[in-house]
Amino acid sequence: MNLPEKARKLDEADVLRAKRADFVLDDTVYLDGNSLGALPAAVPGRMADVVAREWGRLRIRSWTESGWWTSPERIGDRIAPLVGAAPGQIVVGDSTSVNVFKALVGAARMAHAERDEIVVDATTFPTDGYIAESAARMTGRRVVAVDPSELRTAFGPRTAAALVNHVDYRSGRLHDLPGLTAAAHAAGALVVWDLCHSAGALPVGLDAHGVDLAVGCTYKYLNGGPGSPAFLYVREDLQPRFDSPLPGWNSHRDPFGMSPRYEAADGAPRGRVGTPDILSMLALEAALEVWDEVPIEAVRDKSLALTDFFLECVTAYLPAGRVESITPVPHAERGSQVALRCADAGEVMDALIARGVVGDYRRPDVLRFGFTPLYVSFADAERAARVLAEVISTR
Amino acid sequence: MNLPEKARKLDEADVLRAKRADFVLDDTVYLDGNSLGALPAAVPGRMADVVAREWGRLRIRSWTESGWWTSPERIGDRIAPLVGAAPGQIVVGDSTSVNVFKALVGAARMAHAERDEIVVDATTFPTDGYIAESAARMTGRRVVAVDPSELRTAFGPRTAAALVNHVDYRSGRLHDLPGLTAAAHAAGALVVWDLCHSAGALPVGLDAHGVDLAVGCTYKYLNGGPGSPAFLYVREDLQPRFDSPLPGWNSHRDPFGMSPRYEAADGAPRGRVGTPDILSMLALEAALEVWDEVPIEAVRDKSLALTDFFLECVTAYLPAGRVESITPVPHAERGSQVALRCADAGEVMDALIARGVVGDYRRPDVLRFGFTPLYVSFADAERAARVLAEVISTR
Known part of the structure; x- marks a missing residue:
């Protein structure tokens, strides 16, 4: 099973999938919810x-x-x-x-x-x-x-x-x-x-x-x-x-x-x-x-699955050695983000954002990707890794 | 010239009169802007x-x-x-x-x-x-x-x-x-x-x-x-x-x-x-x-005129001795509010609010009336004093 297909299966099985509709989203992959969460649809009214x-x-x-x-x-x-x-x-x-x-x-x-x-x-x-x-x-x-x-x-x-x-x-x-x-x-x-x-x-x-x-x-x-x-x-x-x-x-x-x-x-x-x-x-x-009715345990399960899957996609798509994850592999030591060290991280993040994948950059060399389980999908994770690979490979 | 007529003249001559349209107002006399200012019309959009x-x-x-x-x-x-x-x-x-x-x-x-x-x-x-x-x-x-x-x-x-x-x-x-x-x-x-x-x-x-x-x-x-x-x-x-x-x-x-x-x-x-x-x-x-384009000096002039006029109306409308102003008479010692000591001040304020005149009450015996020159009119001041007199005289 290729990774886009795997993403599709994971999204189909996601018990939090319906929560995505509670947010105002567009075709951006928004992985900066660890800095500013997306707008919940209930807020404007x-x-x-x-x-x-x-x-x-x-x-x-x-x-x-x-x-x-x-x-x-x-x-x-x-x-x-x-x-x-x-x-x-x-x-x-x-x-x-x-x-x-x-x-x-x-x-x-x-x-x-x-x-x-x-x-x-x-x-x-x-x-x-x-x-x-x-x-x-x-x-x-x-x-x-x-x-x-x-x-x-x-x-x-x-x-x-x-x-x-x-x-x-x-x-x-x-x-x-x-x-x-x-x-x-x-x-x-x-x-x-x-x-x-x-x-x-x-x-x-x-x-x-x-x-x-x-x-x-x-x-x-x-x-x-x-x-x-x-x-x-x-x-x-x-x-x-x-x-x-x-x-x-x-x-x-x-x-x-x-x-x-x-x-x-x-x-x-x-x-x-x-x-x-x-x-x-x-x-x-x-x-x-x-x-309402979201158990935090379900959020945690999806968060770990998302960051696992993102790391799997990064490993599969990126040439070896181009990025290094500084986020711990053991689940017990991992929050809900993935941080990748990368040469020219600031410029790489600018290029990602220009292609619709929004994370953020922390000096001197860190790309941060936050995964908010309520609105980030596995397809988002796969696309983010894929676009990152494109950006890295064209540099 | 009676007081309602005087209020009308003062409002006609008021250089800040047009500013009232910049606020969302209703038929309430709102004299609590010294606690929470009224909503400017530009804010919702x-x-x-x-x-x-x-x-x-x-x-x-x-x-x-x-x-x-x-x-x-x-x-x-x-x-x-x-x-x-x-x-x-x-x-x-x-x-x-x-x-x-x-x-x-x-x-x-x-x-x-x-x-x-x-x-x-x-x-x-x-x-x-x-x-x-x-x-x-x-x-x-x-x-x-x-x-x-x-x-x-x-x-x-x-x-x-x-x-x-x-x-x-x-x-x-x-x-x-x-x-x-x-x-x-x-x-x-x-x-x-x-x-x-x-x-x-x-x-x-x-x-x-x-x-x-x-x-x-x-x-x-x-x-x-x-x-x-x-x-x-x-x-x-x-x-x-x-x-x-x-x-x-x-x-x-x-x-x-x-x-x-x-x-x-x-x-x-x-x-x-x-x-x-x-x-x-x-x-x-x-x-x-x-x-924009409001000189604070014009605000001060109107504020003093409003509080002077309100005190004039209070003196004219209320039976002597029923309230006592604790706000200084000299302009150099007066802010933009009038505070009246009054028996049963809490109940009096409730009655005022029920009749569409909103000030506030400070324990134990003070009625506070704040005058915001950008949206309070002389007619408001006259009506507030008139309703206060009605409330006091029916107690």
């Missing part, structure tokens, strides 16, 4: 209603009548099952960077003062490292940057908290969330997980694995739209000890009491800060409708 | 295009091709003339609370360590006080809360920075920005001004008065939509010393270099943090189109 009716007609009344005020918790609870969290632990709002700051300062404040180190995975997305430096500086700690392979042994009696990416944004490597969380706990430390590249792509199991705090973005595999608000998870039993560095009026126990003295709300709303960004918030809520 | 074409069709390409990446600075420069700032000093993004944190920590870090006090106006909007406490705690300072009337004498050799509201959210009192800024500078301190209730309502003159840093929201008199992103002003000559507590990748000198080491960008972008919230950002940009 919902946005038009939010703007014209909720803002335009109801105006201020919408804060209560349209449920704007409680949307950060409500949408947090909608995300919760996708990352294995019971309700009441996730709140949506602010950017990922701001939430990393809240989570890391909050975690450091839960630790004894003699624990003076914040451990960060050294290959992290840059903002996590920068914010960790700021959190360390502002809580009297220092950052220790450690290669992810050495994280397990880096946790010790001086570790206040660790900040680890679940999936490396560059290589697509999936880190061992259960094992590293247990190792940190064994050392008496807390862990903040960055789920930007795993939320909506694979089962996370926050509650099951006893994760302490987590943050994640919603514009990648959750398709919330450009710069849609991020989320913050604080495990229920830690919430009373969560001491936010950004205690805005939205996290007050009685926000409309307008008291000059701050008293933190109970529960997930303690992670709120200022007035939430309602247009983006409600676009995200509409985007999350595509998850 | 622009939002539909942002969602369907920029996100839906161009997807990731819009970060460059649709100007998403540079929107925080571009929109900052659009706001700049409204608050008297030259270009290159304002950036848009995050909530007001988050920007208060950036500004206050940034200001404190510019001060000598022996300046150990952050002075805050004691009547401030709660979030400013809460965030000031956090900024003080995290920079080794303490907060000194002072009644605005005593601010001038509160600045001294221990003052690192002050945080002052330009207009009091409750009473509508306008504080003396030029005088207080000069007094702080004379004491060697920096001032952060909160412009939430003045941006778009009156001339601020940031550059002219040598203001150091400022923050403001965009969903009140700037009509940016619910929870639209706030702005941060850092005066040009202070920008090199601005050391943000939230150094996200968007404020890096080379954001796509993905360097593990943070190097702050020059200029206004140094105030950026994470990925900006594009839907809300571009709704705001469309909302700002209503300001």
